[in-house]
Amino acid sequence: MRLGSRVSAEQMRSMADNSTEKQQKQRGRGRGRPFEKGQSGNPAGRPPGTGKRATQAMQLLLDEEAQALTRKAVEAAFAGDSTAMRLCLERVLPRDRAVEFALPPIKSAADIAGAMGRSPRRSPAA
Numbered sequence: 001m002r003l004g005s006r007v008s009a010e011q012m013r014s015m016a017d018n019s020t021e022k023q024q025k026q027r028g029r030g031r032g033r034p035f036e037k038g039q040s041g042n043p044a045g046r047p048p049g050t051g052k053r054a055t056q057a058m059q060l061l062l063d064e065e066a067q068a069l070t071r072k073a074v075e076a077a078f079a080g081d082s083t084a085m086r087l088c089l090e091r092v093l094p095r096d097r098a099v100e101f102a103l104p105p106i107k108s109a110a111d112i113a114g115a116m117g118r119s120p121r122r123s124p125a126a
Contacts, residue, residue: 035041062069076084096124 061079073084073087077088106112106115
């Protein structure tokens with residue numbers, strides 16, 4: 001269709017129908033999903049073992065040098081390198097540490113409000 005040309009009502013309706021059909025087809029797939037659910041471009045999937053070779057090669061190299069790399073990171077941390085310090089501490093300290101604090105006994109829903117008003121940093125005897 002050229003710019004400036006007249007479009008008949010029938011042509012407009014046909015274009016709208018085509019657009020609607022296309023949208024309805026794509027609606028089930030979602031944005032960025034070119035294939036229908038359960039049907040990809042490669043139904044057999046990736047063959048086993050492929051794509052792992054580079055990872056396995058890097059793992060072998062790192063396994064041989066793991067002690068030297070660790071020693072170097074610790075030395076850099078002791079020399080004052082803050083990134084090396086963070087790296088070493090992240091490996092030493094647990095990520096999710098439990099925080100312990102005392103709560104009064106809760107026997108009903110009404111007791112929860114009293115427990116929530118209490119600061120976890122204060123001890124119950126204070």
